[in-house]
Amino acid sequence: MTVSAIAQAAAEASTGSVTAFPANETARVPRDTRPLRLITCGSVDDGKSTLIGRLLWDTKAVKEDQAATLRRDSGKQNDLGLPDFALLLDGLQAEREQGITIDVAYRYFATDKRSFIVADTPGHEQYTRNMATGASTADLAVLLVDARTGLLEQTRRHATIASLMGIKQFVLAVNKFDLVGYDRARFDQISHEFRELALSLGVRQITAIPMSALKGENVVYDGKASMPWYDGQTLVEVLELATVRSAQTVGFRLPVQRVSRPGESFRGYQGTVAGGSVKPGDSVVILPSGMVANVTKIVTFDLVRNAAVAGDAITLVLDRQVDVSRGDMIVSLESKPQTGLAFDAQLVALQSDGIQPGKRYWLKSGSRRQRVTVEPSSQLDLKSGKWSHHTETLAMNAIGKVHLAFDEQAVFDAYEQNRTTGAFILIDPDTNNTVAGGMITAKRSSLSGIHTEDSRVLLSLPADLADQLMATELFSARREEADIRRISAGKAAEVLDGIDG
């Protein structure tokens, strides 16, 4: 997305010129920005199907023949003459028979400003797995509550999972607002509670909207007739102005998908830029080997480009013969990701077998697949939002902190820094199924992860252990960075207690 597009959209929104779409508006042809991916969280009781149906209906994403099929299948309409939106959304016959939604579905609609991809996930007990899947690609979460009941335990769960998966923008849809008499005090109370919840999760971009999805108030069209006191945005206006995540601020990352060698004279590395930008002349490092080279060309079908940014699918040509294969990562020399054999991560267990400690899984991140052993260390209690002190296994739908141990060098950024190079899936080698989605939190050093940049550590060791440590290659290579004193055990205890105290 361009900054000017946002600015322009913002300017138009603030003048109120884009609030309503005439009923005979033509199909939308968005041009100015990338599609916004969002997830909707809530249950059938909150009116989620009605909300999504309303979005599709009022943006003309439902065509007449689909509507006719709906009317035929449902044989009933609601009192506003609209079809049963749930039937539009619950696409699988198996679901219709059971009256439930069983999986993540993707919906598409567009306005003049932008197009939208909605991950529609069911709100019942499989929510963690499905929500994590839908949230993994989403830039924004719409959390639905029934105005009569307000925030529920499930609202906290949905918000917790969404923030854990890296979503930084929340919209609270206070739905069925017609059923509380459009009471402003009620809205203020619910939105205040929600703001506190979101802030406690570290989410700061929060918008609360009073709405009636059934009546179409504050979804696409405004609800001024019923709620003259509400002068905020409609849901669609918020979505039009939301930001699409960009990984351009961090260092250049290119996970190599394949090596293109159409002939002897050409050798290019194909992949999608996962962070930062690159231009000819840049110095790059190939990880994990650590070899250095310079970029000579960025090749695409259309033209030889003079730069590429995060999201671009490119072919990179380097100035020298280096050994690069699928699974390697080409990165900027100045800002490298972490390389190591042990990392800490959070993950969501997706299958009924859960996550077994000590089992060797396949881990796939970017284009790299490697063996990993997973040791769960604690589990998130979604009711309270607190982490347990200790756990050894993670059952299906559990969210846990884990230690990852690799046989070969692994390359990651923290998920906070880069949502592509910090994410991974686990694959069970017995079933080939995807059993977890994970997010890297930090590299684990051999000293149990006490390493942080620019800090120093005081160790009090038995002299013989210190001798062994100092004899290692790693230590002797950096001998001049270490300060060493020989003191008694009693004196050491005094010194360390003094620091802690």
Added chain:
Amino acid sequence: MPSTLPETELHNPQTTKTPLDPHLKALENEAIHIFREVAAEFDKPVMLYSVGKDSSVLLHLARKAFYPGRVPFPLLHVNTGWKFSEMIAFRDETVKKYDLDFIEHINPRGTAENVTPFSHGSALFTDIMKTEGLRQALDAGGFDAAFGGARRDEEASRAKERIYSFRTPEHRWDPRAQRPELWNIYNGMIRKGESVRAFPLSNWTEVDIWRYIQVEDIPLVPLYYAKERPYVERDGMMILAEDPRLELLPGEKVQHGSIRFRTLGDFPLTGAIPSQATNLEEVIAELEIATVSERQGRAIDRDQSGSMEKKKREGYF
């Protein structure tokens, strides 16, 4: 396309075209990523090529994904013997123009048992010639991955399909046992005999397809553009009347009018719409005011509600 390229001539000749807007660029990038991932992870991929507009976009993206190399897998056309003749001419020309590896398969039961859309009805005909024909072709080729041009906005059951859609050795799709698909990390691990259908256009809508065709100047079968053509009205559909195998039923007569097709398939099962749109700009203009979905012209979807899901479970694409 030559297999080696002089360093100075890596430009595509068409460098003057307008750049894609960010929306289409994002969709293109995603599709190219999927193409490359499948080509790298699977032993023997194939691309399903149905000659329609979505296939044309798919092929264009494949050429982009592997440039400056050739498309590293064959195209497979599961023919029924009942396609529009203009589709076949266009297909053969395309294969030649882009130096593609090409496979055509027609289920031998078609001629052996005289299976026609008229004698067997659309449901059974499609089941035999398309679903069974596809299974035969995939088995014969030993393909472990097959690209398709399906989009999630096309039909309700597609909305829940993954980008890597896992199939059993019997080519079955189990909507309840789909692998979770997080971020853009695709799980391509399968056992021998199992396969994956990969859908690079999953997140595209019909409008996106048409706009991309316009910006990228992608050639299409001329049937997509309006022209004076002979047709017969049958079951509320306008059937093209140029193939001698179309027998007129009592009361039917050949009419002439300016018509075009929104989707292409078997001529007896694909309805035209009246239209004056003779070029891409006019087609898009019509599309933007269209209030009927593109599958409306397809007999196959109308047999019963949920019919696509049923066919997909049985191995239809």
